[in-house]
Amino acid sequence: MNDDIDLDALDTYLMSDESPDSSMLLSDLDGFLHGIACSPVLIPAEEWLSKALGAHPATLPSWVSETIAELYMAIGTGLMAAPPKVEPIFWEAKEGHVIAMDWCEGFMDAVALRPKHWLKLTESSKDGHLITPIMAHMLDDQGNSLLGIPQNKLDQALAEAAEAIPNAVICVFKFWKLIK
Template structure:
């Protein structure tokens, strides 16, 4: 069992590499790697996730990340599949999925040409939409052109759709 609180504390601490992902974007990134149309070896994605060489990290951190990745793969193969994204929770109670989605899309960017089969397909292209809804530009505007007054509701609805979208993307390949 992975101690997510300890991993989160480590990733947020001064002990971790400056460019390492935080827990939510790491989880999204690992889901994106797991859903990739082609296998991406850990030797490639681990330094991106960690912001440096895995050799510089404590063994328990690497083991925790491996356990999370393994549980994601396992959850996707269950019948029915189980996908439990690690989203942040705002003090007001609403879910914040933006970091998770940015991590997922960073994994997509590792193999953009291979993802085109999904994104340009008539039926599969919409599967990535819940993640895309959460991408904002530097001014806080939707990259999908969602009007600011509709953005909060769109983000909430999209976050609810992410688990089933991840399953559908995994099955698409």
């Protein structure tokens, strides 16, 4: 990740009362931007910025949109590097384990912007597994896995899935590049 990007200032803003109530927090936003970067179709920046920020970008401090654009560009640069590099921003629990759920929800929010275009991947018997580490973090309102992972195995499955996310994102990105 580009060290010049002031993620602390962005995180502080997104958690503050100054940001719109429906703005994403940093982990969600990072997952969302990775999903936008991996999208099979181009999504206009004004559309995804409005979704991420919960308001039209012109109504917010310009540095916020600029910082998010820098983060998006850094993600794209990482995906196109040789070798590709993905560094998701996950929350960390006090106990030390990572919490990837918000990041994954952000990624899936990006998928939801153009769901029909993602069907070639998500319904593929050959390549659908590429998105499984992200989908493993999707839970229903009762906290049950949408993939049917038993409750007694969920913590371990989520930990393993979180470790697999960087490679999964690279594979999803490559999947769409090969098709285009």
